[in-house]
Amino acid sequence: MTPTCLKGEPVRRTLLALAIATIPGLGSAAGLASSIGAVTVYQDRAVVTRAASSELAAGEHELVLDKLPASLQENSLQVSARSTGQATLLDVKVRDAYQADTPNDRVKQLEAQLRGLEGRQAALDDEAAVLDNQRELVLMMQRGATEPAKDGARPTLDELKAIQSLSADTLGRTLAGLRRTAEQKADLDREIAAVQSQLGQLQNAQGRRSKTVTVRVSLARAGKLDLNLSYAVAGARWTPAYDARLRLADRGVDLGYFGVIRQNTGEDWNNVKLTLSTARPALGGGAPALQPWIVDVAAPPPPPPAPRPAAAPSAKPQAEAVAERRARYSPSLADAASATPEPAPQDIELSTAQVQNEATSASFQIKNPATLLSDNASQRVAIATARLPATLQYQSTPALRPAVYLTAQASNNTDYPLLPGPLNTFLDDAFVASGTLKAVMPGEKVELAMGADDGISIERQLVNRYTESTGFSGGGKRVTYEYRITVKNNKTTKERVSFKDRLPVSRNEKIVVKLLSPADREIKREDDGRLVWDWELEPGKSRETVLKFSIDHPGDIEVSGL
Template sequence: MRRTLLALALATIPGLGAAAGLASSIGAVTVYQDRAVVTRAASSELPAGEHELVLEKLPASLQENSLQVSAKSTGQATLLDVKVRDAYQADTPNERVKQLEEQLRGLEGRQALLDDEATVLDNQRELVLMMQRGATEPAKDGARLTLDELKAIQSLSADTLSKTLAGLRRVAEQKAALDRDIAALQNELGQLQNALGRRTKTVTLRVNLARAGKLDLNLSYAVAGARWTPAYDARLRLADRSVELGYFGVIRQNTGEDWNNVKLTLSTARPALGGGAPTLRPWIIDVAAPPPPPRPAAAPVAKMQAEVAAERRARSSPAFAGGALDAAQPEPEAIAVSTAQVQNEATSASFQIKNPATLLSDNASQRVAITTAKLPATLQYQATPALREAVYLTAQASNNTDFPLLAGPLNTFLDDAFVASSNLKAVMPGEKVELAMGADEGISIKRQLVNRYTESTGFSGSGKRVTYEYKITVKNNKATKEQVSFKDRLPVSRNEKIVVKLLSPADREIKREDDGKLAWDWEMEPGKSRETVLKFSVEYPGDIEVSGL
C-alpha cells in the first residue's frame, strides 16, 4: 500500500514524466567485414518537462561504447543522459526463433498423433491374434468349429492382420521421417538460441522539453555477428571481346534482430585495424644473464612463518588499504568503434544498395548486387606443356569503374556456359585485371621428347655432357587470329662445375625469365600450326654425381 501511494505521489510531481516504452524501427544498416552499424528511428509527442524514454529488446551484441543518439524537437528539447543496461526476456524476440518453435510444436503434435495411431494398430493386431488362438483352441464345453468356419476366420484375420501390419510399417516410416525433421529443427533452434540467448539490451534516454512538442530520435550502434564478403561473376562475350562483370556482396547476420526493409550500405572500411599504424618498440638484445642458483628448500615451519610475515607486511602496507592493488591493474581499453558518420572516402568506399533489403537474423547468406560493368578485354591463350598439354584462355581487362574490387571468389562463364571457379585478387580502379577462363580445346599444344643422349667430353674423356631435345607444336583450330603464350624451363645449376647451355632456339625468339624459365609469344593464324625445338645440354665433371637429371 505504501509503494502504491509513493508511486502516485511521484507521478503527480510537476515536470517529472514516468518512464515510457518507445517504439522504434530500423531504417538503415551499414555492414562492414566484421560488424554492422544499425540506425534506429523513433518519434513521440511529449508534454513539457523531464521524461524517460525506454527502447527495449535491443540486441545483446550491441557495443555500448559505439552508441550515438541525435534528436530533433519542436519543443526545445535537451538530451540529459543515456543509460544502457542488460535485460533478460522470458520470451525470445527473434522472429526466426519463434517460427522454428512453432514448427517444432507442430511436428511434435503430429508425432503424438502417430503414437496414438500406432497404439490403436498394435491393439488391433493383438485382437486378431487372440481371435486366431480362440478359433484353434475352443473352450472345453464348446463345439469345435467346422473346416469352412476355420477357413473364413483365417481369411478374415489374415486380411485384417495384413492391413494392420502395413499400417504399423507406414506409421514407423512417418515417425522416422518426423524424427529427422525434429532433430534438424532442434539443431537449428539450438544454434540460434545459443547465439542469441535470452539477454537483450535496454537503452533509457532522459530528455527535458521546455515546451510540449514532437521529439524525433535517431539511435545508432555497432553490433557484432554481421559481415559481408565480395563475390563475382565474369562472363566472357567472345562476339565483342568483352567481359561482363557482376559485383555482389554476400551478407550474413545473426545479430539478434531482423533487418526489415532497410536502407543497406556495404563498407570496405576495416575498423578492427584501428585508426593508425602500430608503433614499433625497441628490439633489445643483451648478454643472457646466468640463471639464478637454486634456492635451498625451507623447512615447513620456517616456510609457514615466512608466509605469515609476508601477509602481515602486505596488510599493513598502504597499497592494501583502499583497494590500491586493484587500481594498479591495467584498465580495459575501450573498443574501437567506427560508424558511417566517420567514414573517410580517401581510405574506404561505401556501396549504397539501391533497393531496400530484408535480412533475417538466421546467419543465412544473402547476395545483393553492387554493380555490373562491361570491360573491353584482350584475349590471350597460355600454356605450360611441360606440366599439362592444354591451352588456357585468359581475358585481360582494366577496371574502368569507380568501384574497388576486393579479393573474393570468382565464377567464370564463357558466354552462358559455366567454366570454372577461382579467386579474384584485389583490383583498384584503373588497375589491370586478369581473368582465367579455363582450358580451350580450340588451340592444341604438344610437347615431345625427341632425343636424350649422354657423351664424354674433354681430351681424356673425363667429363660428361647430357643433351635434351624437345619439339613443341602449337595448332590454332579457330577461325580467328589468336595470341598464344607458353612457357618451358631449363635446368638451373647451383654449382659452378655444372654448366647448362641453351642450344635452341635463339635468344631473339624467346624471353628469358628468372629461375631458367623461357617464354614464347606467338601470333597464330587461323587453321595454322607452328613448332619450335627446345634443345639444351648439361656439362659436368665425370667424377661427380648430378641430381635432378
C-alpha cells in the same frame, strides 16, 4: 555532458554518443515503438539505425525502447533527434533485460513450428500404440482359436478358415498402418531435427536477454519528438563475390560485384535501407605504437637453493602441518608487492563507420530496400557492374599439359577497391571455372583465367635423347635432349600465344647445362631455368620451335634428375 536543447527547426543535432552503465530499474516510463530504417554492414559488424516518433506534452518524459538485441555495443550508442517542443535531453540509460518471451520473430515462428511438429509426433505415437494393440488382439484371437479351452470343442475346418481370413485381413491392415506411421515418424524426426538446428543457430548463449534504452527528455511545450537511435551489433558480416563474363566480340569483361551477407544479431532487418562498407573499423583509427626493443646483457641465473636437511618426525597435528607447507610455498605480501605489476587496462578505441579513404574503401548503398532475417542464412545482393577493357592472351605449359588456356588481362577502372573473394568466370554465357579474385585497387591490373580453349592447339614431342662421351680420354659424358613444340591457331582471328618450358638447373659447378636451340633472341629467360615464347599467330596458321639442350658432367659422378 551538458544537456542539448532541441529547437523547432528541422535541423538534426547530435544529442549523445554515450552509453551509461546498467541500472536496476526505470520507474514510470512510456514505451516507444520504433522500427529499423537503415543498416550499414561491415566485414565484422553492422550499424543499425532505428527511428521513433511521439507527440509529448510539456514536462519531463522517459522514452523506453525495449527488446533491442543483446549484442548491442553500448559504447557505440548514438542518439539524435529533432522536436517542435523545445526539448532538452537529460540523459540516456542502457540496461540488460530478461523476458519470458523471445524477442526475435523468427525464433517465435520456429518455436511455434516445433510445437506443432511435436504435437504431430505425439499423435503418431498414439496411432502407433492403437495399431500395436490391434495387432496383439489379432494374435490373441488366433491363439484362442487354435488352442481352445480344456473342455471346449475344437473349431471346425470352416470356422478355422473364417478366423484365418478375418485375422489375416485385419492383421494386414494393422501392419500396413504400423509401417505407414513409422515412415511418417521418420520424416517428422528429420523435420524436427532441422527446426531444432535452426533454433540452435538463432538461440545463442545470450538466450532471451535483450537491451533496453531509456531516453529522458524535458519539453518546454507540447510538441512532436522524432528520435533516431544508432548502435553497432556483432553477428553480422558481408563478403564480396564476383562474376566475370568475357565478351569475345568486343574484347571486354563485364564484372558483376556482389555482396554476400549473413546476420545473426538477434533482430530481423525488414525492408531496410542497406549499405555495405569496405571500411575496417576493427583496425582502429591509427597505426599501433611500437614499444622499445630492449637488448641487454643477460643476468646470470640464480644459484640453486641449498638442500634442506631432512626434518625429524614431529607429532604436529595434520592441519598444522598443512598450514606450515602453505606458508612455506606461498609468497609473502612483501614479495607480492615487489613483483612486476600487471599492465593497467586501457580504454578500447572507439570504432567509427566513416570511409577511411576513397582509394582504399567505399560504401555501397543498395538501391532497393532489403529484408534479412536473423537466421545466419546467406543473402546475395548486387553491388555494382563494370565494363573492363581486356587484353586477351593464350597461355600454355605443354611439358605438363597439352592444353592452351585463355586469360583476360584487365584493369580496375572503377573508383573503388575489389576485395578478395570467390570468382565465377564465364565465356559469353558459358560457365568456365570457379576461382578466387585477389585484392585489386583502383588502377591495378587483374588477370582472369577463362579456362582451356580448343581453338588453339599445342603439341610437345621428344625428338631425340642420346648420351655421348666427351674429352680427349672420354672421361666426360654429355646427355642431349631435343623437343619439338608445335602451336596451331584454328581460329578466324589473329591471336597471341605465350607458352613456357624449362631447362635443367645445375646445383653443382661440375654439371654444365647449355641451351643449343632456340637462340636467346627468340625467347625470354626467367628464374630457375624457365623459358618463355611469345608468338602472334595468324588465323589457320601453325608454327613450331625446337628446344634442344645438353648436360655435361664428369663420367665418374652420378647425376640425379636425368
